[in-house]
Amino acid sequence: MIKETALFPQQVYQIANDIRDMKIRGAGRIAKAAAEALKIAAESYKGEDLEDFKRYIKEAAKLLTSTRPTAVSLPNAVSWVLKALNTNVNTLQAAREAVINQANSFIQYADQALRKIAEYGEKMLRDGDTVLTHCNSLAAISVIVEAHKKGKKLHVFATETRPMYQGYITSEMLLKEGVNVTLIPESSVRQIIRKVDRVIVGADTVAANGAVVNKIGTSLIALAAHERAVDFFVATETFKFSPYTLIGDIVPIEFRPPSEIVGVDFLKSHPNLRILNPAFDVTPPNYITGIITELGIIPPKAAAIIIEEMYGRPVISSEILGRVEEDIS
Numbered sequence: 126m127i128k129e130t131a132l133f134p135q136q137v138y139q140i141a142n143d144i145r146d147m148k149i150r151g152a153g154r155i156a157k158a159a160a161e162a163l164k165i166a167a168e169s170y171k172g173e174d175l176e177d178f179k180r181y182i183k184e185a186a187k188l189l190t191s192t193r194p195t196a197v198s199l200p201n202a203v204s205w206v207l208k209a210l211n212t213n214v215n216t217l218q219a220a221r222e223a224v225i226n227q228a229n230s231f232i233q234y235a236d237q238a239l240r241k242i243a244e245y246g247e248k249m250l251r252d253g254d255t256v257l258t259h260c261n262s263l264a265a266i267s268v269i270v271e272a273h274k275k276g277k278k279l280h281v282f283a284t285e286t287r288p289m290y291q292g293y294i295t296s297e298m299l300l301k302e303g304v305n306v307t308l309i310p311e312s313s314v315r316q317i318i319r320k321v322d323r324v325i326v327g328a329d330t331v332a333a334n335g336a337v338v339n340k341i342g343t344s345l346i347a348l349a350a351h352e353r354a355v356d357f358f359v360a361t362e363t364f365k366f367s368p369y370t371l372i373g374d375i376v377p378i379e380f381r382p383p384s385e386i387v388g389v390d391f392l393k394s395h396p397n398l399r400i401l402n403p404a405f406d407v408t409p410p411n412y413i414t415g416i417i418t419e420l421g422i423i424p425p426k427a428a429a430i431i432i433e434e435m436y437g438r439p440v441i442s443s444e445i446l447g448r449v450e451e452d453i454s
């Protein structure tokens with residue numbers, strides 16, 4: 126549990142806890158929730174001092190970015206909103222309005238980006254294609270659903286995505302739209318890939334070298350696709366591109382609790398058993414056919430150009446990010 130103080134309204138702590146506990150999950154949804162939380166914080170500020178307000182919003186930013194380390198959409202969304210404090214705001218009221226407007230503009234941008242990704246991405250899917258997807262990515266799903274709406278007959282293999290089974294959510298979402306879905310364990314991918322025409326997944330972070338960080342298991346799927354020359358697409362908003370990797374940061378991989386893998390009783394009865402539960406992995410750029418963004422479909426090697434154009438240098442310091450390398454020993 127994140128320690129609650131009287132500083133922020135309860136809703137802000139609730140959002141932070143929900144991100145940490147994966148009740149709000151998926152890089153795009155996490156980013157929008159963080160922007161929403163900053164907006165709520167700004168609206169509820171009770172003080173009367175501009176500098177104090179700025180400190181308060183930065184504290185809220187710190188709280189939110191501390192919840193999950195891997196998806197760069199979270200600090201990018203927070204940076205987007207914090208830009209409000211870098212503009213010429215001279216009064217508390219102006220600063221409050223600027224934060225609220227920036228948060229709204231991020232949420233609006235995120236919604237529009239998903240629509241654009243669907244539009245560009247559906248062109249990569251052909252009538253009759255069998256598509257494989259992993260985890261639960263709104264960006265990847267938006268592409269599949271758009272192609273389906275355009276009348277293309279698709280069959281989708283959705284991986285279960287252990288240990289948290291996000292593949293069930295994906296299956297439900299696709300079935301609701303009338304798409305044919307088969308749920309498979311991800312361990313069967315090398316067996317199934319011979320039936321697959323296209324792989325499409327989402328991203329938590331795209332690094333400057335075009336490598337993509339996504340749900341654990343993605344890189345094994347990419348390897349299997351590469352082996353059989355199956356096209357492997359990543360659908361992602363550009364706010365999942367990491368400006369930090371442009372200046373040499375490596376993407377921190379989140380390790381989640383052992384209890385997501387085995388029951389507490391099993392853990393108790395085998396105290397010497399060590400369990401590792403990495404939540405994400407890295408797919409190298411040479412396994413990726415194209416990255417479908419709201420700006421168009423780019424080769425992975427063009428990631429650095431997008432980052433430079435969109436962000437320049439990072440806006441918030443690694444101190445606010447609170448980024449700490451995970452101990453995997």
Ligand SMILES: O=C(COP(=O)(O)O)[C@H](O)[C@H](O)COP(=O)(O)O
Nearest residue numbers: 150151152153262263264327328340
């Ligand atoms: O890896 C995950 C979710 O991991 P988790 O469930 O651990 O958050 C998704 O593939 C990306 O976040 C992209 O999702 P979207 O396209 O919806 O942003």
